Amino acid sequence: ETLNAARDAWKASRVPYQQTEVYRFGNKIVDDWEGKVNSWPLDEGLIDYVAKSYGTESDANALYTANVIANKEIEINGKKVDASKLSPEFLSGTLQGAGGIEANVATGYHAIEFLLWGQDLHGTGPGAGERPYTDYDLKNCTGGNCDRRAEYLKSASDLLVSDIQEMVGNWKEDGAARKALVDGE
Template sequence: MRRSALALLISSAFVSQSAFAVQPKEVVNHYADIALAVYQDAGKTAEQLDIAIKNLIASPSEKNLKSAKAAWLASRVPYQQSEVFRFGNVVVDDWEGQLNAWPLDEGMIDYVKPGAYHHELGNAGATANIIANKELQVGTNKLDVSEITPELLANLNELAGSEANVATGYHAIEFLLWGQDLNGTNAGAGERPYTDFVQGKECTNGNCERRAEYLQATSTLLVSDLAWMQTQWADKGDNYRSELTAKAPKEGLRIMLFGMGSLSLGELAGERMKVALEANSPEDEHDCFSDNTHNSHYYNQKGISNVWFGSYARIDGTKVTGPSLNDLVTNTDKMVAKKTSTAVSAADSQVHTLVSSAEKGIAFDQLIATGNKSGNALVTASIKSLVLQTAEIEKAAATLGITSLNSDTADHEF
């Protein structure tokens, strides 16, 4: 009798646990909620940046250039957290190049210092200088670029087949606000004078009118691109979100985990940290004109953390929280969930040391200098934390029965 009562108690406990257990579908839905919130914040901060850019163009001054730079830095906070949605979600991956392509051959956009400009080998557009020229000769083709519009700039991306020909997006704006960073691995970012935007006699480095037109056009494009992406994640309508949430929930989970792992390992640890560090190459740092790379890396990592914990701190201070991968894995294997959470939190803290270093005056491009052993070690520690995090993400995926982290190739035909 006693044993039966105990068995009943245990069995009802299981029933109630499974009745309230987080379901995969809810986790995927909440992931879409976070994506929407992040893109809304990215949209808002891009609009604020656009206002600051309009002020700078209308009234160029040291103060207005500084305000535009501050607005650009603020706009990077949500956007970098959105990059975890890039890998796996085709709608994002196909779109993001226009906003965040990097590294770029900036000589395609504006003047650069001869002898201090390093571009991709064989790039026919590397010194096109759209701002200084109304017609471009690229290889055998002549292009009319007399009227600078968002559409024209969008079409100039990847000109002549080079990914380094980036005409639009955050980094084009960054270059126009800061200019080339001529300090190599020494302290200091780009130092473009505000007079580069002054119209008339006071204009420095020539073509100030076209430079202002260029800056405005790419800012307009950024705002409209981010507005479009918000519609894709909105909770109603025939959009990408409806496609994602209509898939089998397990496919949604795979996309989430694939995005986290790909950003963590190949992109952040590899392309964005390891290349710059091992090659001691400041041209390969992410926000190389502004020296904002530390924040850019940290908020990438925060994006991974957001998806794992199902939590996002919005720019207005409110929090978006809900059913998470962590909850889901905890239901299946508490130990794996705990280890993954520990690794994700450890990566948050470790990558934040790059921010702390920059706040003390040692930016990422100084950390990667040849012979800076302690700086190199700090970046290496971040890379290691990302590697460990990725390994735990793989284990968490296995716990959920996700056997292929690669993109879906069901349509593959031979």
């Protein structure tokens, strides 16, 4: 019930965001900010468990299957990193774009989408991910690490709200994005 409510909230918030994308190109303020909330594609294995068909490694990304939800310590560029606290600061400051890899998407709509629906194994066919609610159920946990998955989802959601509030401020009458649009920058 709560997982479905969270999915509904994600869908409801996504529509107004998509309507703003018209301002993305040509407005440096919006384009620079957009990567925090709408980066895609993401290597899902960075965040959580994935199907065996996903594979176990990538020549391009050492964090392809880091699974930060299951691992309280990961290695980024040869250095051990404490991942015991999945805070908004950790997600945005350490994990997002980790190792200089664009596919290491740890924040924003698509990371939250993966946390809510899980991996989409339908290929090009209709359907979506089928993450069970028990991936968040502390008493009947499937997939393991339900507490950390919930912590990650909360941090990513709080960060998304904060990032969107930042852009709201940028579009106010005296905001930088609005000023750039009006001034033709």
